[in-house]
Amino acid sequence: MSRRLKRGVLNGLAIALVVVMAACSAGEGGSGTAGAKADASGGSDKPKEVQLLNVSYDPTRELYEKYNEAFAAYWKQESGQQVTIKQSHGGSGKQSRSVIDGLKADVVTLALGYDIDAIQESGLIDEGWQQRFELNSSPYTSTIVFLVRKGNPKGLEDWDDLIKEGVEVITPNPQTSGGARWNYLAAWGYALHNNNNDEEKAKEFVQELFRHVPVLDSGARGSTTTFVERGLGDVLLAWENEAWLSVKELGPDKFDIVYPSESILAEPPVAIVDKNVDKNGTREVAEAYLKYLYTEEGQTIAAENYYRPTLASVQEKFADQFPEIKLFTIDEFGGWGEAQTKHFKDDGIFSQIYVPQ
């Protein structure tokens, strides 16, 4: 009995080992042949068809659907190549992790630079990606605004009003949602500027603000649902493009958008995933794909989807849609790396709001 037991167990383990090793070597073999194929196609003649995978975050779905069509037409004319662009959407941090874990993205278009920095750290993107394209590699921008119930019954005009007695604020958890980190930093920046750059005061303000948050959803879409469908809260802190989309889709008779006196300039950046495009032989088309975002047509599509254009001529055309407010950038916080450590790490300022020190 015990001898047979032992033999059975040993056999099982041996098979398991063989299967795992086979899987590993198959993986290597697979990528090897893929590389060879790319070398062949990257040679003298361009292949007729080429495929791109754009890994993006949630609210850009409509934007890139339109943009991909426009770019495919442009590229066909430019190079004669038929380009098919595949899209992947999800929370920005989650998408970044998928790419690190092996999703073969040619380009990434995410919500914040920190998520692309993480891919760079894994070695898939070369250093200095943020200088590769104009304007910190951010072809379009956005900002954080207030979405309030129709007629603004609580009279919320600026950040200060959010911490008034009885006001409930809806925002996702900045530790789980990349987008929400912009919300948090917008509030922080406002408090800093209105208190002579006193960090203690800013900290107090932000902590007080989060005491007015009854529900911390894990993502931006969850917060929108809480505010819109559940009817919770008096104000939703939202990206400008999300706010406009909500108003457009759910009826202008339900919500108003309020622009505070100042807010943060949200710069969702784009980058080429160097290791992947070299393997796929798609560097040229990937570069053109991201560059085209800066052209008149690319900028118009962005503006039509409620992202702020950066090209002056398009800005003029859509001036009514994007009121001018005072905007400050992430650089004020020393870039994402520093902001992350100071505010959102587990012992950062955000955690201290909830954990008694």
Place this chain on the structure above:
Amino acid sequence: MHSSTTKRGVLPGFGLTMGYSVLYLSLVVLIPLSALLLNSTGLTWEKFWDIATDPRVLASYKVSFLTAAAAGLIDAVLGLLLAWVLVRYEFPGKGIFDAMIDLPFALPTAVAGVSLTAIYSANGWIGSLLEPLGLRIAFTPIGITLALMFIGIPFVVRTVQPVLQDLDAEVEEAAATLGASRLRTFRSVVLPELLPPLLTGFALAFARGIGEYGSVVFISGNMPMKTEIAPLLIMSKLEQFDYAGATAVALMLLLISFVLLLLINSLQRRIRKTAR
């Protein structure tokens, strides 16, 4: 088909089936779990301990284990009732009723979470009735328990049902003719037989509840220290690319769960022995 008369009392194929079991366990359970261990080896022992005993992490363990235990217990009672109705009574539509029990298995948990929140939040059908009574369900630990009850109920029903089916009504009749009251019959005749499957059902529902993420995040409100569950904290660490920290929390969660399940299993064995 082989005739079984040639066998000499021992089941054939022991080596093969045991080998397959070990293979299966290795590929599906052991290897992924060792990868988990490996991931947290980047941490020193002190750092690991710091993360695992952080007040916020501890609070999330508390929320996770208490709500899962509460949901498991309520499920045990309600599940027993459901199984009883399904086995002992005949009524029209019983087949549909029976099939409905398994629906929580099929439904994506996120859908369950969203719909439960819609109904039980302050402006939902049921939530709006309870709100004036001062009872809030969505975005409180009660809401989490509710979601876990929904997820766990099939486990209890499906483990208790077959045992109940095999239980002869005659034994109860005999007890009755010997003068036992209904309560006494239930307590000393029916319940001892049902205790082992009830405990299994509870353990399954409980274990499922500890790891549940999809349905809970919608209804819990996710407030740190109050309604934040441990799996959400793991997600939040992953979101910050803190793989080692996430695995530390997960490992601790797994360890506690394992010990608890071991205890439940040994308790069950003891009950089974005394019942015989």
